[in-house]
Amino acid sequence: MPTAREYNFDGLVGPSHNYAGLSFGNVASFNNVKSVSNPKQAALQGLAKMRALAARGFAQAVMPPQARPNFALLRSIGFGGSDADVIAKAFRDAPAILASAYSAAPMWSANAATVSPSADTADGRTHFTVANLNSKLHRSYEHQQTARTLRALFSDERYFAVHDALPGTPAFGDEGAANHTRLGNAHGAAGVEMFVYGRVEFNPDAPAPKRFPARQTLEASQAVARLHGLDPARTVFVAQDPAVIDLGVFHNDVIAVGNGNVLFYHEQAFYDEANTLAALRYSMAGVGAALLPVRVARSDVPMADAVASYLFNSQLLTKPDGRMALVVPQECRENAAVARYLDELAGSGGPIDELLSFDLRQSMRNGGGPACLRLRVVLTDAEAAAMHQQVIMTEPLYEKLVAWVLRHYRDALAPADLVDPQLAIEVETALDELTKILGLSCLYPFQSGDNAAPNS
Numbered sequence: 043m044p045t046a047r048e049y050n051f052d053g054l055v056g057p058s059h060n061y062a063g064l065s066f067g068n069v070a071s072f073n074n075v076k077s078v079s080n081p082k083q084a085a086l087q088g089l090a091k092m093r094a095l096a097a098r099g100f101a102q103a104v105m106p107p108q109a110r111p112n113f114a115l116l117r118s119i120g121f122g123g124s125d126a127d128v129i130a131k132a133f134r135d136a137p138a139i140l141a142s143a144y145s146a147a148p149m150w151s152a153n154a155a156t157v158s159p160s161a162d163t164a165d166g167r168t169h170f171t172v173a174n175l176n177s178k179l180h181r182s183y184e185h186q187q188t189a190r191t192l193r194a195l196f197s198d199e200r201y202f203a204v205h206d207a208l209p210g211t212p213a214f215g216d217e218g219a220a221n222h223t224r225l226g227n228a229h230g231a232a233g234v235e236m237f238v239y240g241r242v243e244f245n246p247d248a249p250a251p252k253r254f255p256a257r258q259t260l261e262a263s264q265a266v267a268r269l270h271g272l273d274p275a276r277t278v279f280v281a282q283d284p285a286v287i288d289l290g291v292f293h294n295d296v297i298a299v300g301n302g303n304v305l306f307y308h309e310q311a312f313y314d315e316a317n318t319l320a321a322l323r324y325s326m327a328g329v330g331a332a333l334l335p336v337r338v339a340r341s342d343v344p345m346a347d348a349v350a351s352y353l354f355n356s357q358l359l360t361k362p363d364g365r366m367a368l369v370v371p372q373e374c375r376e377n378a379a380v381a382r383y384l385d386e387l388a389g390s391g392g393p394i395d396e397l398l399s400f401d402l403r404q405s406m407r408n409g410g411g412p413a414c415l416r417l418r419v420v421l422t423d424a425e426a427a428a429m430h431q432q433v434i435m436t437e438p439l440y441e442k443l444v445a446w447v448l449r450h451y452r453d454a455l456a457p458a459d460l461v462d463p464q465l466a467i468e469v470e471t472a473l474d475e476l477t478k479i480l481g482l483s484c485l486y487p488f489q490s491g492d493n494a495a496p497n498s
Contacts, residue, residue: 045423046159046230049101050357050416051195051433052092053151054443054476055085056107057469060455061408062141062180077407081146082451084404086444088149088415091400093440095369100359101426102435104443105151105417106476108187109486110469111143111460115183126463133461142180144460149405150414152295153181153218154188156266159420160201161232162224164271167203168425170196171266173218174207177257182210187486194482198428205269208262213243216262219417220293221282223300225322227331229420234325236278237263238294238312240287249313251287258282258293275328278321281313290349295413297348301358301366304393306336308348334393342383351377353384355411358394367396371411375399432481442479446472 059081096102113125119139121128132140148154155170163169172189175181185207196202208214221240226233240256242248250256260279267277282294286308291297298307303326312318323333338348348354350373357369368387374380388397405415421429432439450472452459459465470488477485484490 043228043230046161046228046420047101047426048229048360049103049419049421049426050095051103051105051151051419052088052416053105053149053154054107055081055088055149055405056110056146057081057085057451057472058110058144058455058465059084059146059149059404059408060141060144060457060460062138062145062457078454078456079408080404080453081455082447082453084149085447085451087400087402087404089440089443089447091369091402091412091415092435093437094398094400095359096435096440097437099362104433104435104439104480105148105154106191106433106480106482106485107146107473108148108184109473109488110146111140111466112183113143115143116140125466129461129463129466137457137460139179140460141457144465145180147181148184148188150410151417152220152414154184154417155192155218156216156222156270157219157417157419158235158270158272159224159229159233160422160425161230161420162235162270162272162276164273165203167201168196168419168421169203169205169270171205171216171269172207173216174210174214175217176210176212177215177217177255191485194485195430195433197430201425201428208265213259214262214265215257215259216266217257217293220295220414221258221263223294223298223305224418224420225300225303225305225326225331225333226329227303230422232276232329234276234278234322234329234331235267235272236280236300236322237267238280238282238298239263240282240284249281249284251284253288254290254292256282256284256287276325278318278325280318280321283310283313286310286345289345291345295355296352297354299354299356299358299413302360302393303331304334304336304358304366306338306354306358306368306394308338308343308345308354309340310345336387336392336394338383343379347377347379351380352406352411353380355413357412357416361396365395366393367398368394369398369400369412371406372399372401372403373406430482432479439479446476446479450475
């Protein structure tokens with residue numbers, strides 16, 4: 043069995059981070075609509091988490107932000123003229139669409155793609171399928187740049203296969219790794235991949251939420267498994283409880299997280315809990331692994347507290363001693379029920395014996411915690427050597443990125459500021475410099491002449 047590690051690629055928060063409340067079904071996003079954001083603080087908070095985890099010996103890397111505003115979107119729906127004209131007209135006639143074009147949501151790289159490591163795939167390569175994110179306008183264009191970025195980071199086709207997004211239709215609604223978990227004994231060994239879906243397009247009688255939309259379909263999950271060449275005996279498709287989607291659990295990673303043979307989940311996470319666990323146990327037995335479920339009862343943590351604190355939108359990481367650390371947002375320590383539960387969990391003698399909390403309030407207010415911010419990529423030593431090296435988090439890279447943020451980011455961004463044409467220039471200037479820091483030339487269309495540079 044080859045040696046393998048899990049790399050967490052955290053999304054670097056972009057300079058246009060703002061609170062537009064664009065994600066219906068995401069309670070935190072909706073509750074903070076039209077508040078004033080602090081892009082500089084958001085980026086620094088994310089970088090602090092990356093630095094701390096890298097210092098602890100966890101494999102950590104950076105996913106660069108996307109160019110904003112999305113002029114291609116704005117021009118495709120009839121806003122013309124110079125870039126400044128486009129921004130002014132969109133702000134006047136369709137401010138919500140301008141906010142969508144400025145969205146910094148790619149920071150939540152858990153939605154970038156679904157990833158299957160080489161130990162699981164038929165051709166022995168690491169496979170990525172870029173998520174189409176077609177349930178929300180502000181994210182539905184992300185897949186174009188995401189594919190471009192992933193192909194720049196994982197360009198060696200001997201080791202990596204990056205698939206384009208699934209067809210952008212409701213039948214194949216795909217939100218990436220936020221609805222995908224891999225379980226097993228070791229990162230380098232064959233594992234079991236669990237896909238969680240919220241609805242079934244071609245079965246109108248299947249359970250579905252009534253208030254908020256289900257963003258992941260069974261059909262999309264099955265398509266990704268086929269593209270990656272996964273063994274059906276080691277692939278499990280699980281229905282999310284539609285009732286919790288209606289309570290604001292828009293992705294499975296808001297209600298469950300897995301690592302190794304541990305599944306940390308709320309009792310209301312799955313539509314059929316007993317059959318879900320039985321299917322996982324059966325599949326995991328086939329790879330010589332025994333499922334270790336850590337079930338959180340609603341009597342210990344009510345659903346409202348789980349959603350408000352993002353307890354399950356955490357990172358579950360294996361430490362060198364084989365035990366696990368749970369990376370949680372600071373809000374978990376401030377919620378009485380959740381804090382009490384976590385203290386008991388860490389002292390229970392179970393697999394999770396350490397808690398690491400981070401201040402990620404800028405991300406949390408927009409509806410994304412530690413798990414949203416990272417894309418997990420399991421890599422063997424050879425694969426890790428073949429990927430782009432200049433995005434791996436080190437102390438020198440951290441210092442360069444902090445200085446870059448301090449030079450280019452605003453410390454306040456209100457909804458009315460999106461009409462300022464200077465903001466577009468600032469974003470482009472910042473990203474152009476970032477590609478030099480990360481050694482990613484021509485990462486963005488504007489750098490290769492595919493997009494007109496912002497002008498006033």
